Amino acid sequence: MRKVEEFEELRPLLFSLAYRILGSVGEAEDAVQETWLRFDGAAVRPVSVKAYLSAAVTRVAIDVLRSARVRRERYVGPWFPEPLLDDPYQDPERAAELADSLSMAALLLLERLSPLERAVFVMREVFGFGYDEVAEAVERSPAACRQLLVRARRHMAAGRPRFAAARAEREELASRFFAALHEGDVDGLQELLAADVTMVGDGGGKAPQFARAVVGAEKVARLLGSVFPWMRQVGVVLTPQRINGHPGAVFRTADGKVLHTLVLDILDGRIRTVRGVLNPDKLGHLGPVADAWSVDREIRQARRRRS
Structure with missing residues (x-):
């Protein structure tokens, strides 16, 4: 029962992570469900449940995104993210980053990034995970993650409007x-x-x-x-x-x-x-x-x- 309670407490975070990486409500929900199956089947309890689950859902989302990008390239007409009415995860300390990253415009900019760049940007820039946690999730070194983030920031900055309306x-x-x-x-x-x-x-x-x-x-x-x-x-x-x-x-x-x-x-x-x-x-x-x-x-x- 404790596993279920721990997972449900973190579900909003996991969904919000996966949605920003994938731009799809259905795929994000599937990624969260797959993460639960991995957590439920794990024989050893992780030191940090939050870090473990965040890394797991990110890895699942990266794999899904790699296959989804092929489908999106063949998509009829422009591809937009699935509309989301309410973000289930709230963090007052990162409210600005969370809100900015949720817009259709921002999600379309994220589409320009590689799956790894997108995952690193979302984890570090949006949710504020440490470089060690990001590195664990994307299975790269912290130094490599810093380089991925530099490239991701450059792409995102180039496409953002200079002055957003209040x-x-x-x-x-x-x-x-x-x-x-x-x-x-x-x-x-x-x-x-x-x-x-x-x-x-x-x-x-x-x-x-x-x-x-x-x-x-x-x-x-x-x-x-x-x-x-x-x-x-x-x-x-x-x-x-x-x-x-x-x-x-x-x-x-x-x-x-x-x-x-x-x-x-x-x-x-x-x-x-x-x-x-x-x-x-x-x-x-x-x-x-x-x-x-x-x-x-x-x-x-x-x-x-x-x-």
């Missing part, structure tokens, strides 16, 4: 955005968007979506302002929700099934990126998933009736 500013802007979206207010949407805003969706070939990224405030505002009123016509509702620590919304059908999510990247008082996760395979952890193709057909039929 949380209160993001929330206020997002509130205005979703209010305008709800009303189909094209002008209201456009004034909140950066001139070079990009809207892009991850359907993975399994959901209807725009064929490519939409760029420019006018184009994005017109597309959003014209589509959502028709979605409302067929009963789709949006619920503003923090997703990966940033403003976003979950869209559901009239019967409460998840249709897709949207997440906003905000910088310098404007929305810079609108990311939609539409692939049904990435939404199941949020609840029952809607048939997006069926909703698309309903919208098309509603439009034909009105024309």
Whole structure:
């Protein structure tokens, strides 16, 4: 029983580690489960249960990531992490690092790293593990881990925006955005968007979506302002929700099934990126998933009736 209690106490940490390495809720949960099996089967009690389990889940996640990278290279369209509504692990001393590393933008930057660089960066930079603990987890020397971290930091810094918006500013802007979206207010949407805003969706070939990224405030505002009123016509509702620590919304059908999510990247008082996760395979952890193709057909039929 003691093993179970110790493991459950550390489960939030293990999941949060694995999710940041993998960018997938399902794969992170599987990695945590595999870690439990290894811990349960271990004949000798580790000196530090936390260090042992953290190293074990990191090794499992590295192995999964190596195989997942091949699948992601063959993925239809852009690949986004699975949306996460709540991070189960909280540490006041590392709150800033944890929050920063959870965003869609940060997770996409992590995709540029090798599996080892990604694991070292997450363990050391995000969770603050010592170099000896990191070295044990990735099976490299502490000196090698320092070099991996230097490279990882360089890649991450090169892709990060210089000035991030404060949380209160993001929330206020997002509130205005979703209010305008709800009303189909094209002008209201456009004034909140950066001139070079990009809207892009991850359907993975399994959901209807725009064929490519939409760029420019006018184009994005017109597309959003014209589509959502028709979605409302067929009963789709949006619920503003923090997703990966940033403003976003979950869209559901009239019967409460998840249709897709949207997440906003905000910088310098404007929305810079609108990311939609539409692939049904990435939404199941949020609840029952809607048939997006069926909703698309309903919208098309509603439009034909009105024309």
